[in-house]
Amino acid sequence: MKIIKKIEKAIQQKRTFCSFEYFPPKTPQGVNNLYDRFERMALLGPEFIDVTWNAGGVTSDLTIEICSNAQTVYGLETNMHLTCTNMPVEKIDHALREAKKAGVQNIFALRGDPPRGVKDWTQCENGFAFAIDLIRYIKKGYGDFFGIGVAGYPEVHPDSPSKEDDLKFLKEKVDAGADFIISQYFYDVDLFLQWVKDCRDAGINCPILPGLLPIQTYDKFINMIRMNNTSVPEYILKDLEPIKEDDQAVKDYGIKLLTEMSKKLIANGIPGIHIYTMNLERSARVILENLGLAQSQEIVKPLPWNRSLKNNRLKEDVRPIFWRNRIKSYIQRTDSWDEFPNGRWGDSRSPAYGEINLHSSSSFKYSNADCLAMWGNPEKPEEVFEVFSKYLKGEIKALPWCETALHKESSIIRERLININKKGFLSINSQPSVNGAPSTDKVYGWGPKNGFVFQKAYLEFFIKEEKLQKLEEAIKEDGFLSYYAINQKGDLKTNQKDETANAVTWGVFPGREILQPTIVELVSFLAWKDEAFTLWNIWKDLYDKNSKSYEIINELSTNYYLINIVDNNFQRVDKIYDILEKL
């Protein structure tokens, strides 16, 4: 969706909003951390995010990749920066094509800075000299497909001859098709407000968002204001002087300062704030919390999972639960689908999952060294069980099947999960039952307000073959549980007769049909099973083939079944754990 539409809607609803800017990290590990951050910061409800372009360096393709993932995997409306620096039109075309393919519908058009180490900016061959030429090129080639944002300079662009010229250039950019303006960072609110007034007087009528840069350390702050000749009111420098050696105090001062600045901006009719996060989380979060703007989106979480904003997935509203802790893999494996189950899984064709190469760099987010540090060198089954327990306790960050920490909602079953893992029921996915919680519930809620959400308790784990038989008997006796169990060879055991999907998460909302965004379903489970068993190999391959650890992991992956259990009686809790603990 075009960001201008979202801004206009927020303005109409008199709802102050926020947006975040990130830059492409330099290492693969840094990129993974940024994705984790996307996931967490999405909960703050930004209207959109920016990802900067670094054509001067090596990270331009990375910008595209990050934008694509933000839009597709994390469901964040993304504003992709594009500069003229070192960008012949072929490269620009490539970037725009890729953006469009990923569903990115917003381009932030800039001339850009000179590459690192170069003093003066120069136009490249077959490239553009000004942002306005880039805008015209986009408009000519893509019509109205892209929304366009441009930068504005409250304190005059360093290369501009004068303030008047600066306003003239800005107006030209808007007239050429820019929808909105984000300002360079500043610390003098009066100066910014005056500039907005000047813009209006110059006939610039589109939304103007103030760019706010949290203070990280005193030195960085001084560098930044020097680089752009940023005016800083005297009192700020005075306040910082006595605490400049104390990084934490400086950060906290910055938070307080930006909170006050934001309040003043909002009081003066500014519709939203744009935070230059520098890829950091805390300052942005605390500022928004101070302002009461965290979760300022209209619908905080339309579905229990992040809706993908890729064009062909816009109607997607149901997913199997299996990839819940490996969302990128699910998105990758279903990328070729031309239709997504809409509302009821049963209405869709039988799902055909693409293959995934688990040994490619993008398939697992931690390096071998990180993995070894997390999972150690287990030499007997109990030591493997202990690794699972450690993950549940939060002592290690990931398991092969779980790329991120235990879901918040599972914390109420954490102790029971630890208990059964110690006994050798190795859990990799779970959700507690929920019987009609308000849709605004902080832990379980999703969807429009005045609704109610439900979950069937779900548990997925590896289990020794001998114990499986006993478990099947206990399940039969209970009557409410359904399960699918399968080993690496593909021997399937189940108490389900027909292959219909089982809704395990659903919501009831005013004036709507029932939404059922998460299901358990056999064909998907069979695809997931291959992935799940192959993930043991990621672990196994950390060790020498003759080592005890290799042997033990190999043994587990060969002798254990993967089982998923649904408690269809969502009015009770913990039944699955009661049964497992008694086995």
Place this chain on the structure above:
Amino acid sequence: MKIIKKIEKAIQQKRTFCSFEYFPPKTPQGVNNLYDRFERMALLGPEFIDVTWNAGGVTSDLTIEICSNAQTVYGLETNMHLTCTNMPVEKIDHALREAKKAGVQNIFALRGDPPRGVKDWTQCENGFAFAIDLIRYIKKGYGDFFGIGVAGYPEVHPDSPSKEDDLKFLKEKVDAGADFIISQYFYDVDLFLQWVKDCRDAGINCPILPGLLPIQTYDKFINMIRMNNTSVPEYILKDLEPIKEDDQAVKDYGIKLLTEMSKKLIANGIPGIHIYTMNLERSARVILENLGLAQSQEIVKPLPWNRSLKNNRLKEDVRPIFWRNRIKSYIQRTDSWDEFPNGRWGDSRSPAYGEINLHSSSSFKYSNADCLAMWGNPEKPEEVFEVFSKYLKGEIKALPWCETALHKESSIIRERLININKKGFLSINSQPSVNGAPSTDKVYGWGPKNGFVFQKAYLEFFIKEEKLQKLEEAIKEDGFLSYYAINQKGDLKTNQKDETANAVTWGVFPGREILQPTIVELVSFLAWKDEAFTLWNIWKDLYDKNSKSYEIINELSTNYYLINIVDNNFQRVDKIYDILEKL
């Protein structure tokens, strides 16, 4: 579905089943009463019903119509009788074509009795002489489409030369393609069991169902046994002798007798019982209750409404709530649909409702005289309100919008309904809220066992324009209610923005997606609105154009809005009534 499949399944499940036989009534009023009976007796869970053929009289087309409605509207698997009496092949073809069109897939093939007043049976021109010829004709023309049942005579058919011939003829009928046998009525169980044994010895291996005829009055009983030379054990006649003048005592004796007979039959391995109901309800019901067979079907009620068994409607699993008290009208108006909303209303094309001629004989089930008797001659609004109250109290049987009595589930809101009707909120449809009742609940339950069912409270009523505005304010304040209100002219008022369907009844079942069989939806409401306002005219047209009653009904239909309200908070009760009572 073929009845033999249902019988085989029941036998495999070791589940004793029942079936009912009806005959076409002689008057339109009688037909309407029979339909009411279908609706009530469907709750007893018959595996199928029979409707007899009366080609000797005038009711043969009526048989087709009744079978079609039983199958399509009431969701009863129907066994249509077809005889050779006065039936040239053209008539037989017509009957089979119509049956197939209505989704009736079972024919009970008989030679038939001579027409009333004629002593000996004679073959008609271009017709058949024996049931077996009819069977062969059906098989030749329709292949395996129809399941076929035939009659068997435990005490030898009156026209048969001998018992041996009778068994030979029966075997021939089975060999020609009959799937199962229903016996003539009898009162000597030993004789029946011996006959079954004889059949088996003669190589007849299909299911044989015992026909049981409840005793209504002593005289009728004596007539029936004389007509067919039915053997009656001495003790029965002896038992009846002292009570023969007391109809009720005779009836009760018959119930006791047939209960005992059934027990003995079941104990001797007979898989189910067939009851010749003579279109009466009580005896059949009490016998089944005595036997613990009421609701012997596998799934008592797959959906909250009776699933239509017409072929093109087999997948239909969602309907708008509006026609809940006028189901025949809904079936008629959607008869031309080539696809039915399956699972989610939203997945279907926009519904286009056919027209209905409300002044045709089939559109309203009561005669003018009946209507006048029920609704009287109201001369002021309060007297109209009183008519609605009387209906709710069960003092009159119907309203123009409500063909049958108040639904059982609405009895818990009956007092509140009466209250608001007295105040001039004229209710025509309602359901209470249900928050996760077991699917086996006697009042609210439907669908497979171990499930849970839900309802949003629903109320539909006519309201004076002046009061509507106040109501809209109260609704706005509440936040959980959604509504559509419209007057005869078509002025629409609503608080719903988009035209999505609102699920008002849904169920959660093991291993399934959520079922949502009842919805509220705008386009359907607009079609229903025309019908609902025209139904005032049925009432109005009972009176002389110059009468006060005509004027008052006309005034109400012109000045009132029809409104439906859904309380989207299904976790609370009675809120709608609280609001209306305070207005």
